[in-house]
Amino acid sequence: xxxxxxxxxxxxxxxxxxxxxxxxxxxxxxxxxxxxxxxxxxxxxxxxxxxxxxxxxxxxxxxxxxxxxxxxxxxxxxxxxxxxxxxxxxxxxxxxxxxxxxxxxxxxxxxxxxxxxxxxxxxxxxxxxxxxxxxxxxxxxxxxxxxxxxxxxxxxxxxxxxxxxxxxxxxxxxxxxxxxxxxxxxxxxxxxxxxxxxxxxxxxxxxxxxxxxxxxxxxxxxxxxxxxxxxxxxxxxxxxxxxxxxxxxxxxxxxxxxxx
Amino acid sequence: xxxxxxxxxxxxxxxxxxxxxxxxxxxxxxxxxxxxxxxxxxxxxxxxxxxxxxxxxxxxxxxxxxxxxxxxxxxxxxxxxxxxxxxxxxxxxxxxxxxxxxxxxxxxxxxxxxxxxxxxxxxxxxxxxxxxxxxxxxxxxxxxxxxxxxxxxxxxxxxxxxxxxxxxxxxxxxxxxxxxxxxxxxxxxxxxxxxxxxxxxxxxxxxxxxxxxxxxxxxxxxxxxxxxxxxxxxxxxxxxxxxxxxxxxxxxxxxxxxxxxxxxxxxxxxxxxxxxxxxxxxxxxxxxxxxxxxxxxxxxxxxxxxxxxxxxxxxxxxxxxxxxxxxxxxxxxxxxxxxxxxxxxxxxxxxxxxxxxxxxxxxxxxxxxxxxxxxxxxxxxxxxxxxxx
Numbered sequence: 001x002x003x004x005x006x007x008x009x010x011x012x013x014x015x016x017x018x019x020x021x022x023x024x025x026x027x028x029x030x031x032x033x034x035x036x037x038x039x040x041x042x043x044x045x046x047x048x049x050x051x052x053x054x055x056x057x058x059x060x061x062x063x064x065x066x067x068x069x070x071x072x073x074x075x076x077x078x079x080x081x082x083x084x085x086x087x088x089x090x091x092x093x094x095x096x097x098x099x100x101x102x103x104x105x106x107x108x109x110x111x112x113x114x115x116x117x118x119x120x121x122x123x124x125x126x127x128x129x130x131x132x133x134x135x136x137x138x139x140x141x142x143x144x145x146x147x148x149x150x151x152x153x154x155x156x157x158x159x160x161x162x163x164x165x166x167x168x169x170x171x172x173x174x175x176x177x178x179x180x181x182x183x184x185x186x187x188x189x190x191x192x193x194x195x196x197x198x199x200x201x202x203x204x205x206x207x208x209x210x211x212x213x214x215x216x217x218x219x220x221x222x223x224x225x226x227x228x229x230x231x232x233x234x235x236x237x238x239x240x241x242x243x244x245x246x247x248x249x250x251x252x253x254x255x256x257x258x259x260x
Numbered sequence: 261x262x263x264x265x266x267x268x269x270x271x272x273x274x275x276x277x278x279x280x281x282x283x284x285x286x287x288x289x290x291x292x293x294x295x296x297x298x299x300x301x302x303x304x305x306x307x308x309x310x311x312x313x314x315x316x317x318x319x320x321x322x323x324x325x326x327x328x329x330x331x332x333x334x335x336x337x338x339x340x341x342x343x344x345x346x347x348x349x350x351x352x353x354x355x356x357x358x359x360x361x362x363x364x365x366x367x368x369x370x371x372x373x374x375x376x377x378x379x380x381x382x383x384x385x386x387x388x389x390x391x392x393x394x395x396x397x398x399x400x401x402x403x404x405x406x407x408x409x410x411x412x413x414x415x416x417x418x419x420x421x422x423x424x425x426x427x428x429x430x431x432x433x434x435x436x437x438x439x440x441x442x443x444x445x446x447x448x449x450x451x452x453x454x455x456x457x458x459x460x461x462x463x464x465x466x467x468x469x470x471x472x473x474x475x476x477x478x479x480x481x482x483x484x485x486x487x488x489x490x491x492x493x494x495x496x497x498x499x500x501x502x503x504x505x506x507x508x509x510x511x512x513x514x515x516x517x518x519x520x521x522x523x524x525x526x527x528x529x530x531x532x533x534x535x536x537x538x539x540x541x542x543x544x545x546x547x548x549x550x551x552x553x554x555x556x557x558x559x560x561x562x563x564x565x566x567x568x569x570x571x572x573x574x575x576x577x578x579x580x581x582x583x584x585x586x587x588x589x590x591x592x593x594x595x596x597x598x599x600x601x602x603x604x605x606x607x608x609x610x611x612x613x614x615x616x617x618x619x620x621x622x623x624x625x626x627x628x629x630x631x632x633x634x635x636x637x638x639x640x641x642x643x644x645x646x647x648x649x
Binding site: 194 | 271272275276279282283311312313314316317326327328332
């Protein structure tokens with residue numbers, strides 16, 4: 001059971017995140033960079049499946065040199081090896097270009113049975129990569145799931161939505177994306193941390209993947225950001241003086257917001 | 261050691277710190293204080309840290325440990341303390357006991373004990389201090405004598421941490437010959453359920469899950485292999501365990517200081533009086549900046565001590581470990597004190613978790629070696645002044 005896990009290095013959600021003035025792309029220098037938490041869950045799920053069914057877990061990341069830190073974290077959790085697609089030409093890539101690059105990179109791994117991704121990165125928030133990737137690879141997509149099982153050559157999964165739970169099945173190989181309900185990721189053990197530096201990381205460029213640099217990056221993007229403004233600060237809100245009926249007023253407010 | 265001093269930690273050390281900090285944050289100070297106040301122990305955190313190999317980082321790989329150094333173990337101790345979960349027994353069990361057994365134990369003793377230290381499933385307390393000797397190994401009254409192939413232990417210890425949680429206690433005792441003559445000290449592994457070994461808790465005004473004990477040894481009969489290393493190894497072995505203890509105590513203190521400083525700065529940034537965050541006032545800002553500098557200096561010295569120890573330079577490590585322990589204790593006591601001051605009345609309110617640190621931070625000036633004993637050490641060994649005792 002060979003699994004590829006997509007991982008992404010993102011600005012820490014606790015730090016202030018900004019876009020650069022020059023081209024409205026993510027300002028990676030202004031914030032601490034971390035392995036996106038949803039990816040830790042994707043890695044965890046891959047490791048669990050590996051424990052049950054054997055095979056190899058490969059981590060795949062596209063990002064600048066610094067993304068090696070995120071890759072290393074995934075390796076320290078227990079993944080076997082990694083592919084790092086790093087190329088200045090990728091700066092400003094949209095989801096279409098990103099999926100194209102990831103699809104090509106997945107193609108360099110032999111005998112892939114499953115691709116696991118987080119449902120959505122905390123920075124871009126497009127949430128479209130797993131679906132586009134499945135389309136490009138010609139594989140079934142089992143997205144937004146809270147539970148995954150492998151039964152022979154079938155992947156079974158549960159997708160929870162506001163309306164209910166859908167029980168999905170697809171034949172392997174397939175692309176799966178997971179939500180935060182999938183599991184609790186493990187902490188890297190000390191041995192895992194020490195072993196991570198000895199694991200193989202293949203660094204590939206856009207040319208290595210046989211792609212034209214014009215297809216990716218800002219120039220290859222199908223849409224462009226013309227303007228960006230920070231969210232206005234929160235307004236002061238509504239102040240309720242409690243003169244005996246404070247509780248009732250809070251209840252009224254919540255009813256007004258359709259919260260109760 | 262090369263001549264170049266490395267002021268940044270390795271990628272692995274930083275990854276270890278981040279992983280331990282994540283684990284500690286999931287438990288947090290609330291967990292720690294609840295355990296302390298309800299008579300519980302931090303068993304879950306200890307077990308989880310053990311399983312992840314964080315408690316066994318410094319145990320040799322051949323015994324299931326991480327094969328790292330005291331610098332790695334100190335990083336674990338500091339990061340947990342910085343999340344509000346200082347684990348006192350880390351200073352004792354993996355740092356002193358596992359180190360001494362790994363360095364001086366027989367092959368059988370290593371096989372018997374080290375795998376448990378590697379996984380954190382074995383806990384061993386350490387007993388040196390006595391009412392009439394302090395931690396002066398020359399004056400210890402606790403004695404061990406030969407009886408056939410057995411050893412017989414007599415005497416008592418006090419202020420011994422965590423005996424109730426330990427599988428065994430590593431006891432420092434002096435040999436006595438047939439004439440009652442006191443000879444060199446040795447280290448004896450005494451199971452906590454050994455007949456003749458009793459212990460009583462000492463009531464302490466400190467919020468900690470770990471308790472302090474008075475220990476009594478009345479003709480405690482121990483097998484031949486209870487003695488660690490060679491019977492005539494003397495003080496060298498004991499000091500080999502005390503340097504890691506000081507480095508760990510320093511890390512315990514710097515971690516606690518970081519926790520208090522984080523709380524104080526978060527409060528100073530957000531607590532607003534008359535429209536200005538209190539941190540804008542130099543009366544608040546400058547003392548916190550002083551604490552931050554004092555703390556960083558103590559951390560630097562602790563890292564130096566650990567690096568020297570891990571490089572096998574015991575003598576230089578001894579001086580550095582003492583200085584680090586002194587500096588860390590002063591930084592910890594000063595930072596907790598200032599953090600409380602910044603919080604005003606809230607500094608003592610249970611909700612803010614700082615009052616609970618007051619005694620604990622003060623302990624760092626006393627244990628495991630007092631401020632005054634370190635000053636004696638530096639006066640005598642660094643400055644070559646006449647000895648005072």
